Amino acid sequence: MKNYKITHLRELENESIYVIREVVAQFEKPTMLFSGGKDSIVMFYLARKAFWPAKVPFPLLHVDTGHNFQETLDYRDNLMKETGSTCIARSVQDSIDKGRVVEEKGINASRNKLQTVTLLDALEEFKFDCAMGGGRRDEEKARAKERFFSHRDEFGQWDPKNQRPELWNIFNGKKRMGEHFRVFPISNWTEMDVWQYILLENIPIPNLYFNHKREVFKRDGMILATAPFMELKPEEKPEMMDVRCRTIGDISCTGLTLSKATTLEEIIREIAATRVTERGGRYDDKRSETAMEDRKKEGYF
Amino acid sequence: MDDNNFDAYLNMELLRFTTAGSVDDGKSTLIGRLLYDSKAIFEDQMEAIERASLGRGEERVNLALLTDGLRAEREQGITIDVAYRYFATPRRKFIIADTPGHIQYTRNMVTGASTANLAVILIDARHGVVEQTIRHSFLASLLQIPHVIICINKMDLVDYSEEKFAEITSRFLEFAAKFDIKDIRFVPISALNGDNVVKRSTNMDWYDGPTLLWLLDTIYISSDQNHIDARLPVQFIIRPQNDEFHDYRGYAGRIAGGIFRKGDKVKVLPSGFVSTIKSIDTFEKSLELATSSQSVTITLEDDVDVSRGDMIVKENNVPTVSQDVDLMFCWFNPKPLQLKGRYVLRHTSNEVKCVINDVIYKVDINTMERNTTDKNVTLNEIGRMSIRTQKPVFFDSYRKNRITGSVILVDEATNETVCAGMIV
Numbered sequence: 001m002k003n004y005k006i007t008h009l010r011e012l013e014n015e016s017i018y019v020i021r022e023v024v025a026q027f028e029k030p031t032m033l034f035s036g037g038k039d040s041i042v043m044f045y046l047a048r049k050a051f052w053p054a055k056v057p058f059p060l061l062h063v064d065t066g067h068n069f070q071e072t073l074d075y076r077d078n079l080m081k082e083t084g085s086t087c088i089a090r091s092v093q094d095s096i097d098k099g100r101v102v103e104e105k106g107i108n109a110s111r112n113k114l115q116t117v118t119l120l121d122a123l124e125e126f127k128f129d130c131a132m133g134g135g136r137r138d139e140e141k142a143r144a145k146e147r148f149f150s151h152r153d154e155f156g157q158w159d160p161k162n163q164r165p166e167l168w169n170i171f172n173g174k175k176r177m178g179e180h181f182r183v184f185p186i187s188n189w190t191e192m193d194v195w196q197y198i199l200l201e202n203i204p205i206p207n208l209y210f211n212h213k214r215e216v217f218k219r220d221g222m223i224l225a226t227a228p229f230m231e232l233k234p235e236e237k238p239e240m241m242d243v244r245c246r247t248i249g250d251i252s253c254t255g256l257t258l259s260k261a262t263t264l265e266e267i268i269r270e271i272a273a274t275r276v277t278e279r280g281g282r283y284d285d286k287r288s289e290t291a292m293e294d295r296k297k298e299g300y301f
Numbered sequence: 302m303d304d305n306n307f308d309a310y311l312n313m314e315l316l317r318f319t320t321a322g323s324v325d326d327g328k329s330t331l332i333g334r335l336l337y338d339s340k341a342i343f344e345d346q347m348e349a350i351e352r353a354s355l356g357r358g359e360e361r362v363n364l365a366l367l368t369d370g371l372r373a374e375r376e377q378g379i380t381i382d383v384a385y386r387y388f389a390t391p392r393r394k395f396i397i398a399d400t401p402g403h404i405q406y407t408r409n410m411v412t413g414a415s416t417a418n419l420a421v422i423l424i425d426a427r428h429g430v431v432e433q434t435i436r437h438s439f440l441a442s443l444l445q446i447p448h449v450i451i452c453i454n455k456m457d458l459v460d461y462s463e464e465k466f467a468e469i470t471s472r473f474l475e476f477a478a479k480f481d482i483k484d485i486r487f488v489p490i491s492a493l494n495g496d497n498v499v500k501r502s503t504n505m506d507w508y509d510g511p512t513l514l515w516l517l518d519t520i521y522i523s524s525d526q527n528h529i530d531a532r533l534p535v536q537f538i539i540r541p542q543n544d545e546f547h548d549y550r551g552y553a554g555r556i557a558g559g560i561f562r563k564g565d566k567v568k569v570l571p572s573g574f575v576s577t578i579k580s581i582d583t584f585e586k587s588l589e590l591a592t593s594s595q596s597v598t599i600t601l602e603d604d605v606d607v608s609r610g611d612m613i614v615k616e617n618n619v620p621t622v623s624q625d626v627d628l629m630f631c632w633f634n635p636k637p638l639q640l641k642g643r644y645v646l647r648h649t650s651n652e653v654k655c656v657i658n659d660v661i662y663k664v665d666i667n668t669m670e671r672n673t674t675d676k677n678v679t680l681n682e683i684g685r686m687s688i689r690t691q692k693p694v695f696f697d698s699y700r701k702n703r704i705t706g707s708v709i710l711v712d713e714a715t716n717e718t719v720c721a722g723m724i725v
């Protein structure tokens with residue numbers, strides 16, 4: 001018999017497309033969370049593959065912290081124009097103005113945690129019954145136990161001890177009124193898989209991922225970008241450096257990498273040689289050993 | 302990575318494996334060792350577990366802490382749910398379904414095993430084949446995992462004894478004859494010291510077989526999937542309704558077995574309509590043929606009625622169509638099985654109501670004994686049942702095809718997945 005070998009990237013692609021199609025078949029009003037980071041870019045690209053030649057049959061949802069890199073927002077708007085998709089934006093600033101959340105104070109203030117309320121409010125506002133996210137199990141310990149189809153109660157909370165068993169490729173998205181699901185189509189991808197796939201498929205990504213000069217400062221061994229809302233300690237001095245983003249999140253918590261990588265091949269080589277996980281550059285995870293687990297229980301992405 | 306060889310890097314194979322062992326067999330240590338020696342552990346993770354190990358007053362870095370994710374597990378020192386881990390060699394990418402070994406978590410082992418190409422079963426060299434070894438092997442056989450590697454661990458604690466290894470191996474083979482496992486290998490290891498995990502042991506000159514990682518890297522897996530019986534469960538109908546693709550009607554799904562070619566005569570179940578494949582489409586291009594596990598969209602020459610839950614097969618190779626189905630099952634819920642109770646059966650993309658007619662027998666997974674009189678089934682119990690579905694379902698035996706031969710039962714009241722079934 002011929003050897004019908006499927007490579008790991010194609011296998012992951014086939015699995016993710018299958019999951020995204022299941023979501024559209026099983027839920028009434030799904031959405032896909034889009035941050036403009038590489039994971040959500042790849043996830044959206046897979047959604048386009050899943051439904052071609054039809055358009056992606058759901059809107060995207062961007063929870064805007066108001067602390068985004070401008071490059072990310074431009075990229076998002078261009079992508080929507082090119083693909084004819086729509087992206088709904090809901091902002092943390094609005095949640096603050098409405099008194100739904102209170103802005104953190106002080107040097108380490110971040111809006112990352114506040115996003116949860118804005119997200120849950122947006123799901124409620126549009127009656128979305130499923131939100132797909134670009135979470136990967138290799139990112140963090142608590143994510144390693146996440147299902148593809150993750151059931152959330154009416155308060156949007158995750159109970160790690162009471163997850164539905166998930167066998168073979170049969171996904172159970174049944175739920176009661178008011179409950180919803182988070183689905184993670186790229187659960188099984190690693191950081192390296194995502195980069196390899198971007199290279200393989202030649203997917204355009206924001207320039208932030210490549211080497212550029214930026215005004216930055218150092219804090220607790222991390223390099224952070226300066227921005228009007230970033231408060232600096234007296235000993236922290238802004239300086240220009242050659243950097244790139246390894247992940248793209250809120251400016252206040254996205255650590256930058258000293259790097260000269262200007263091509264995808266150089267990025268992949270750099271990651272293959274690197275000895276720090278990608279979330280090692282996320283200030284929000286450094287708050288405690290179980291920071292991610294605690295945020296997920298509250299309904300974080 | 303070879304700097305100039307990106308093609309090889311984009312052409313790796315994917316192997317999914319599960320690990321089973323009792324609480325003290327050193328399973329977490331083994332996984333920690335695989336991740337550590339294959340350099341899948343990053344400095345910041347290593348620093349975090351060094352801090353945690355010191356905080357717990359342990360003398361050496363506890364590799365097991367790498368895999369114990371949730372707070373409750375750290376407190377109790379046990380693993381309570383399936384966790385997925387990732388690492389890669391230049392040849393393959395690996396997904397580990399790390400499942401706990403306690404009896405009360407049989408359902409997790411079944412879950413982890415359901416997608417695995419391979420199972421790694423740990424035996425403590427000091428204790429040899431124990432009840433749990435039999436249980437784990439039985440589950441591997443029940444779930445039809447094609448390859449099993451028996452790691453005889455803690456060889457350092459039995460003076461790296463060749464006799465001990467030979468004794469355990471032959472004891473295992475004795476009872477393994479009762480199981481349906483196609484490919485069994487044995488490796489003597491010490492996960493704690495790293496002997497024969499990634500690097501060859503210098504303590505066991507008598508062993509000239511491969512290391513665990515070498516086996517994981519080279520075991521032939523391409524024939525694990527069914528390439529004979531063509532099956533496409535229809536997930537979703539694609540109708541673009543735009544000018545360019547005005548009359549386009551595509552049947553989207555992931556091929557569950559066999560090979561489909563453009564021009565093939567196919568039959569749609571349950572309607573029985575026959576047509577010809579007009580095109581096999583993927584993003585912006587069409588294929589001449591598509592094989593098992595590919596997500597594609599198929600269009601047909603004729604305008605036939607096809608919806609989600611239907612299955613497209615070859616005209617001359619159809620699955621069994623019946624309302625009466627026998628299953629090997631594992632019960633997943635604390636709420637006991639209701640004999641004559643109604644459940645929702647999910648099979649591929651199909652969904653149908655069913656009634657559990659009979660529990661034919663239960664299996665004691667420690668002794669393999671069958672009990673034909675006790676019909677009470679609760680959490681973590683395994684056995685054989687017969688069900689009747691409201692409408693005919695189209696299926697293969699689980700032995701023939703793990704996708705078209707597997708089902709879950711959903712409780713109508715709670716929406717929970719209460720049972721996993723493998724069609725006999």
